[in-house]
Amino acid sequence: MSDARKRIVLVGASGVFGTRLAAMIARWPDVVLVLTARNLAPLEALAATLAKTRPAAGIEVARLDRLDPKGLAALTPWAVVDAAGPFQGQDHAFPRAVLQARAHYLDLADARDFVAGFEAALDAEVRAASRWAITGASSTPALSHAALDAMTAGWTRIDRVDAAISPGARAPRGLSVIRAILAWTGGPVRVFTDGRWATRPGWSDPRRTPFPGLGRRWTSLAETPDLDLLPARFHVRRDAIFRAGLELPVLHLGLWLLSLARRARLTSTLEPLAVLLGEAAGLVAPLGSDRGGMVVSAEGLDADGAPRLARWSLCAEAGSGPHTPAAPAAATLRALLDGRLGEPRATPCVGLVDLDAILHEPRDLPIRTRLESQRPDTPGLFARLLGDHWRDLPEIVRRVHAGVETVTLTGRARGRGAPGLAALVRRLGGMPSTGVHATTVVITPTATGERWTRRFGDRTFGSVIAPAKDDPWAFEESVAPLTFRFTVAPRPGGFAWTFEGWRLGPIPLPRAWGPRVRARTFARDDIYCFRVLGAHPWMGVIFAYAGRLT
Structure with missing residues (x-):
């Protein structure tokens, strides 16, 4: 009896992205997954690892070199996925x-x-074979375009598009990926900026x-297919930029310094x-x-012709980042198996599968995404930052944070915190001591933001909140001489402040040295409630207070 399952040949299966893609495909009962590479030993190890997960797919291994694919036909593939590179x-x-x-x-x-040359090079073969040829089923361009869609x-x-990607420093580094980056670093890169094509160094x-x-990380201009595809597919009027970065500044800026050697023509590569x-x-x-x-931002006019900013972001925790480039390939292959792609053609992987389909593949991993949208001319700091989520907030929360008139709230709050140095910080900063206190909070709009005055019993704690000058999605709270940067995220019944970084005057400070700050505002029984926690690895809980105000 013949096996009706489709045979999927995965080239480069033992590589950084190939192993992640293999794990995704192995969950499908309607395929036989053939793991291939130039060396059998790592393939057999991968097959043994997959066997422990009780894969629904059949698993085979075979030796295959993409540069000399003589044995390909003998594997009788229904589809071949190339995860080897470099391309x-x-x-x-x-x-x-x-x-x-x-x-x-x-x-x-x-x-x-x-x-860029894929479609023209393969159009005749695609027509003759009546088979799909799809390139770029990865973070760029597949995921970036799905996010923009x-x-x-x-x-x-659409006036402007910016995309950026930054892996963690501990992520596995395939030699082919490093070579691919170095191939264009310091060399001429054609980019659409200021409404015209220009050449910039990689x-x-x-x-x-x-x-x-993740906070703010260093990024630089990267040469990817998106530099061509973004302006062409989305008809961008002003800028279409893709950037990449290394988490550690010493590596990122070190590579930038090395790029100067090529820019000065001291080396060709x-x-x-x-x-x-x-x-x-x-x-x-x-x-x-x-x-x-990964982050993708867009600026333009919405359906009503009003100015609009939008941002999609992805945060991959616990080493799950390398699964991200594999997810678009898995989603596209699944759509191909299900017959959802239509008539075959040679094409970049843009517009074939949507964002939900891509994110479905790594659904069991610690990967969080967020899509935000705002009108930049919206009055009130928090109303603008929360964008479309603002109207879903309880009325009392919107009244307090509207930012258009002075608001005075009174009630009670409970404070707590560690003894010793943390208690001294609370005393000097006017933050509440341990216990329950009569509390008054006054929020006064200013020309650039808001002034907050909090009174906990006999202590007064003041701060100034203003939009971040270099990021339309962030705000900063200043308690001289320190300034803390936050973003906001909707939560049930309210919203949360997410700590993103801090600085001493104009000097950025390492995020690892900073406090861990969590804050949330919400409504309960039509009463305004808040919870704030600031802790530090060296001092414990510096301050924590929660209360109900009217």
């Missing part, structure tokens, strides 16, 4: 061989030149980019440094985290 500088011989074997082709390419649905104009323009849940830089990154990796992120 920079490669021709389209392998996808052509896949189509000649009458199999569908899918890859995780993020090489701009490879993706969700963010800008119904918009009448890894130039280093700046600190906000990543919700930095690729020979791939092994050395990979080892250096491994040495300092313990100084970083296993948390990575």
Whole structure:
């Protein structure tokens, strides 16, 4: 009796992204997953690991070199997924061989030149084989475009698009990925900016980019297929930028310094440094985290012709970041298996699967996403920051945080905190001592934000809240000489403040040295309630207070 299951050949299955994609496909009962690479030993180890998860798919292993795919036809593939890379500088011989074997082709390419020439190079073979050829089923361009489709649905104009990605320092580093980055670092990169095409050096323009849940990280101009596809598909009027970053400043800025050598024509490429830089990154990796992120922002006009900002972000915890590039490939392959893609063609992986389908694949992993939208001309700081979520808040919360007139609240609050140095900080800062206190809070709008005055019994604690000058999604609370940066996130019955960073005057301070601050405001029984906690690894709970005010 023949096996009716579709045979999926995964090339580069033992690599960083291939192993993650294999785990996703292994859950499907209607396929046989053939794990391939140049060496059998790591494939057999991967197959043994997958066997422990009781995979629904059949699992096989085979040796296959994408540069010399003589044994491909013998594997009788229904579809071939190339997760090997690097794709920079490669021709389209392998996808052509896949189509000649009458199999569908899918890859995780993020090489701009490879993706740009893909459709023209393979159109004839796709027509002859009546099979799909899909490139770029990865974070860029598949995930970035799916996010933008969700963010800008119904918009009448898009003026600016910014996308950025930053893996955690402890994330696994494949040598092919390092070589791919070094291939364009310091070299000329064509980019659409200020409404026209211009040439900029790769890894130039280093700046600190906000990543919700991660704080601000250094990013620089990166060469990806999105630099071509974003302005073409979304008809961007002003800027279409993709940036990438390394979590540790010493690595990111160090690579920027190395890029100057190529810009000065002291070397034609930095690729020979791939092994050395990979080892250096491994040495300092313990100084970083296993948390990575991605952010996509857009600016334009909504369906009503009003100015609109939108942002989608992803925060991957506990080393789950490398699953993100694999998710679009899994979602696209699943749609292909289910017959949801229509007539075959050669195409970049944009507009084929939506954001929900992509995020369904890593659903069991600690990966959080958020989609935000706001009208930049909305009066009131918190009303603007919360955007479309503002109208869903209870009336008492909206009245308190409208930011258009002075609000005075009275009630009682309970304070607590650690003794010793933490108690001294509370005393000097005017924060409540342990116990229950009569409490008054006065919120006064100012020209640039709000002034908050809190009285807990005989202590007074004041601060100034204002929009962050360099981030339309953040605000800062200043308690001289310190300034703390927050974003807001909707919660049931109210919203939360999320700590993003801090500084001493104009000097940014390491987030790892800072306090852990959590704050939430909400309504209960039509009464305004709040909870605030500030703790530090060295001092314990510095301050904590909660109360009910009317």
